[in-house]
Amino acid sequence: MSPQKKHFRPRIATVWLAGCSGCHMSFLDLDEWLFDLAEIADVVFSPIADVKEYPENVDAVLVEGAVANEDNLELIRKVRARTKILVAFGDCAVTGNVTALRNPLGGPEVFLERAYVQEADTQPGIPRDHSVVPELLPRVLPLHQVVKVDAYLRGCPPSPAAIRDLLLSALGGEKEKE
Amino acid sequence: MKVTTLTINGELVSASPGATVLEAARENGIRIPTLCALEGLSTVGACRLCLVEVKGSPRLQPACVTAADEGMEVSTDTDRLRRYRSMILELLFAERNHVCPVCVANGHCELQDRARQAGMDHVRLPYQHPDLPVDITHARFGVDHNRCILCTRCIRVCDELEGAHTWDLAGRGTNARVITDLNQPWGDAVSCTSCGKCAEACPTGAIFKQGSTVGEMEHRSDRIRFISAARARKEWSP
Ligand code: SF4
Ligand code: SF4
Ligand code: FES
Numbered sequence: 001m002s003p004q005k006k007h008f009r010p011r012i013a014t015v016w017l018a019g020c021s022g023c024h025m026s027f028l029d030l031d032e033w034l035f036d037l038a039e040i041a042d043v044v045f046s047p048i049a050d051v052k053e054y055p056e057n058v059d060a061v062l063v064e065g066a067v068a069n070e071d072n073l074e075l076i077r078k079v080r081a082r083t084k085i086l087v088a089f090g091d092c093a094v095t096g097n098v099t100a101l102r103n104p105l106g107g108p109e110v111f112l113e114r115a116y117v118q119e120a121d122t123q124p125g126i127p128r129d130h131s132v133v134p135e136l137l138p139r140v141l142p143l144h145q146v147v148k149v150d151a152y153l154r155g156c157p158p159s160p161a162a163i164r165d166l167l168l169s170a171l172g173g174e175k176e177k178e
Numbered sequence: 179m180k181v182t183t184l185t186i187n188g189e190l191v192s193a194s195p196g197a198t199v200l201e202a203a204r205e206n207g208i209r210i211p212t213l214c215a216l217e218g219l220s221t222v223g224a225c226r227l228c229l230v231e232v233k234g235s236p237r238l239q240p241a242c243v244t245a246a247d248e249g250m251e252v253s254t255d256t257d258r259l260r261r262y263r264s265m266i267l268e269l270l271f272a273e274r275n276h277v278c279p280v281c282v283a284n285g286h287c288e289l290q291d292r293a294r295q296a297g298m299d300h301v302r303l304p305y306q307h308p309d310l311p312v313d314i315t316h317a318r319f320g321v322d323h324n325r326c327i328l329c330t331r332c333i334r335v336c337d338e339l340e341g342a343h344t345w346d347l348a349g350r351g352t353n354a355r356v357i358t359d360l361n362q363p364w365g366d367a368v369s370c371t372s373c374g375k376c377a378e379a380c381p382t383g384a385i386f387k388q389g390s391t392v393g394e395m396e397h398r399s400d401r402i403r404f405i406s407a408a409r410a411r412k413e414w415s416p
Contacts, residue, residue: 088300091278094299095271095277095300095305096305097277098277098279098280100307101275103305103307104307104308104309104310106309139307142300142301142305144300145304149300152299152300156278156279
């Protein structure tokens with residue numbers, strides 16, 4: 001990295017898999033510190049930014065949520081391949097948490113039937129078009145059972161301060177490598 | 179009676195006669211992590227979290243059920259022990275459904291505390307996600323088998339301090355469950371006096387007071403210690 005020594009700006013991203021978005025809300029609760037973050041790093045992909053494709057050469061990513069469906073699986077593999085430091089961001093990413101509460105009930109059919117047929121007010125029927133509802137995996141998995149995870153940030157959601165500290169240490173580590 | 183002299187982590191310490199290694203350590207301010215042990219109840223060595231190394235023995239020994247012997251050389255905090263403790267904790271988390279953010283005991287749970295102290299940040303083993311029941315047939319209490327770690331504190335406190343013996347253990351291995359009165363719903367268990375000692379003794383969110391929601395169940399296991407000391411030694415101050 002020595003040619004860009006003075007201009008090194010870490011590229012960070014946040015990703016939202018199967019979670020309630022609470023971890024991202026906690027990230028947004030960093031309020032004005034987000035301006036400080038923008039001073040020292042580029043946010044190159046996030047559900048709160050309008051970027052469609054996960055880019056190459058990302059330095060650090062916070063991944064919220066468990067891996068519950070085929071879309072999550074495809075995205076997390078891409079994220080892993082294109083990122084240096086992958087952080088399991090919050091309890092759903094770390095343990096499966098509430099997202100994995102469907103696992104003891106059996107396969108996805110039981111659960112789709114419950115949501116789209118038994119509890120339906122109008123037009124009961126399971127949506128079979130996977131561009132509408134992605135195909136569910138047989139079991140909801142925490143990130144580390146699918147890809148290599150470099151750091152774990154517990155909490156449901158993690159506190160804004162914990163997110164800031166982790167980002168600073170991840171970025172600090174990258175800076176030292178300059 | 180003569181005190182016992184032994185070495186813990188390289189330091190010469192003395193223990194009261196008949197003390198276990200765990201008691202000897204505590205008398206000398208040395209912390210050994212435990213889960214199934216509860217002061218005031220008998221010890222069973224169920225959780226294995228208190229494992230220590232004893233010089234001359236290739237096997238690790240559970241401190242709560244091992245007598246402190248004269249001249250014994252004990253280590254309580256080696257890399258090997260830390261590895262085993264993390265593994266035991268991860269096994270407990272993987273075995274049933276501990277979903278802390280929606281648990282009645284979140285923030286007041288001994289399993290959570292031990293995991294935090296051990297620096298556990300994730301569970302390497304695959305979660306088993308068994309389908310387990312919650313029994314809320316009792317008027318005042320409930321039992322959620324998803325959170326039970328089979329420490330048997332409820333069984334011991336009910337038998338030894340209340341004298342009711344409502345609780346027992348049924349099944350083996352992953353089928354093991356705590357049961358009330360010959361496996362009847364708790365609400366139908368005629369032996370239960372509704373004293374609430376099991377709810378105070380339980381280390382996790384498994385036994386709770388009805389009406390507690392997330393993080394509201396604070397167990398008072400110190401009350402068990404108090405009742406036992408009051409009865410055995412007439413010590414009436416907590
Ligand atoms: S019993 Fe403890 S470890 Fe288990 S879910 Fe509840 S808070 Fe978490
Ligand atoms: S219900 Fe609680 S006290 Fe009883 S064995 Fe399970 S974890 Fe231990
Ligand atoms: S505390 Fe000794 S085995 Fe559980």
